Amino acid sequence: MKRMLFINLLTMFVIILSACSSTTNKSDTQQSTTPEKTDTTIAEKIEATAKPKVVSIGIVNSPTTLNQINHQGDSASQTVLGIINDSLLDLTESFEFVPKIAESIESTDNQTFTVKLNPNAKWNDNAPFTTADVAFTLKTALNPKVESTVRIAFVEGLDDAGKIPAGQTEISGLKIIDKQTFEVKSKTPIDPNIFKEKFGTNINFLPEHILKDINPEQLATDPYFQNPTVTIGAFKYSKFAKDQYFEAVRNENYYLDIAKLDKIIVKVLPATNLVAQLQTNEIQLNSLPVGLIPITDYETIKNLPNINLTSSTPSEPAELFFNVTKITDPKVRQAFAYAINRPLIVDQLFKGQADIIDGGVPINHPYYAKETKLYTYDPEKAKQLLQETNWDSQREVSLLVPSGNKLREQAADILVQNLIAVGVNVKIQKFDFSTLIGKVDSGDYDLTIFNRDYYFEPSLYLTLFQSNNENNFLKYNNPQVDALIAQGETETDPAKRLVIYNQLQAILHEDLPALAIYSEKRLQAVSKDIIEGKPANVGQFNNINKWDIKQ
């Protein structure tokens, strides 16, 4: 007995010791960042004695990577990357471009775009940001041996996958004029907004002076990406503990107005704890789209005295996708649309915090087809259509639902009930996302439901329906749609594009390879202490240097 007790005490002691040793590690890293601050002026010192201004933001999924050229489509990673990286331009919530690293982007022929950099632009270690960094970033990210999420296949000199062709090192469409000016030439004329979005807002840059000697094949595993201290942004990286938090401190060398906050912390916590921590002021705001407050907490959070609650602009909808090789008749798909009680889903499940739309383009998007007459909830009509098409009520229809998003799962449960009520034998199957995508890609499904990303560029909503797109898991094939998609991509006049996309959306609305179920207006909760700053679907951090909190 004594011996066992001794062993237990010993293990406990060792563990407490190990916990202490990890603390010392942390203070080591803190020390390594302090030397840069030694030459602060007296005024700053006085300021430093005041309580630091810290804002904590709640998110529910942990960022996986801090690699600014390969965020792997992970929204949580993109969120934290946006705090420490500036792009050439940024987008506001109302879809306006604001200059960041670029002073101006101009084009006379919609094919050659001249980008002038802000002459003051510099990295947070004071090294100037020049066109050499732009060229280095593009050559690195578009190297076929480097995995990256930089997607600018429209630029001349890149292959169809958007990479530099094997055996070449230069990008013919990129011309460096001087240290502050460069030109990008596209393969064909494009809408300037596509250029501004894809090239201007989606690319973050690598510091050439830090990374120039790295072998591209080993880029991803380079320690820099675990610890990206040198970036260009209003804040700079300080600490990251996966599944716990990300911390960034003010960049004192920022080339625009220096940030008002001292520190931003992005905390990872379960959705159920978001409201609890807003209530206890452990976080001051949630984040979109990875810090969604469960709508079930709507009443609770509305009544919190320390929180201002608003609803965001409508977000990318959850869409019901049809495997058109299994459910071939558009009339059957229309019958499904009439059968689903979307008003109930919006009113009961979302407490009214959602819009009903039919297509994938959200309602406030500049290219939303306003003329569309929505499918109403009309079970009688659904039954009638099913009868006309001789639908076999015994036939089993599988609906694949990704698990994780509770509201989407509940919405799927409701729509299953609705479909059963009109005589469709639906079987629901829930899978984790990876499994679901595997099944969907191999065509092993009848119906599935999930959300796509938010795109500013309208063509991105529609390429899914292109017959020669390998990712067209719907197997939808309509030559007219293919032609219009191609036309829309090459048209540069926004007014003419609008006509094309309205036409496209009208055809898809009739043919119905996909039906939007709801477009959620996400809850934005902000502490009353916050003077400036709030969660947003688009351009959340475009003015992060102006964010402020009461002390």
Added chain:
Amino acid sequence: MLPYIVRRLLIAIPVLIGITILNFCIVNLAPGNPVDMFIDPNTPQQLVEAKKEMLGLNDPLIIQYFKWLWQLLQGGFGYSFSSFAPVTHIIGERIGPTLMLTSISLTLGLLIAIPIGILSAVKQNTRFDYIITGLSFIWTSMPQFFLGLGLIYLFALHFKILPTGGMLTIGGDDNFADRIKHLILPVSVLTIAIIGKKIRYVRASMLDVLKQDYLRTARAKGLHAFIVTNKHALRNALIPIITVFGMEIPLLLGGSIIIEQIFQWPGIGQLTMQSILSRDYPTLMGLNFIAAIIVLATNLFMDILYFVADPRVKYN
């Protein structure tokens, strides 16, 4: 004893290899793969293929396995598919917090469950015994997530004396008191679950021994009741208790997945969940390997403890 331990360690090697082969198959058989996570329909197919090639997913399974084994022999688990950080580094960061949480809970559980179990057995069919068996029944039946959320509601939201989760106050000063504060709730939940089950085992095991003749003899020769119970009886009751506590260790590592989710405890439970969902094969294999080592080590440790508790146990 020593030759026995050496032999056991040698046997552990083929067992471990067998486990890694099984794990490798199971991990790879699970539907979906890391590259399928590319849901963006605008990702060109060439890039998806290039990524598969880069991650070595196009190789036959057996080649993939040997590549993994080769890395292991060189002392590493490779790089994570999602963060590209070395897997040893990722697991190294996480194993400390999990060990801290589980070992403190297990120790507390032992220290509480054994004396209470003994008392409950000695005072069988008294009011004390009824209360303890009743309580342990409630504690065993209560789901951990429910208890966890209940405690968060009570102590973090209502009384506001303890944090809702995490291992330390983020952005605050990192000090010992702060860590203890963060430990209280998760440790309580795990400990309650442990003592709930263990009291019943200890009590039952003691009751069996207390009926034995040699204890009557011990009492008859005038030994103090305290010595009879705690020296003669307890030692003999220990064998089954060691077994159930030993079984508890791997269970604790698995069970803490739920606790770590609720309390945002940055341990390997949370990491396991994340790597399953993102099909991060190298991290998963690393985690499985470590879990296998822990289970094997625990088994060996338990066998040694049997010997310590009861010298009549012979290993040949």
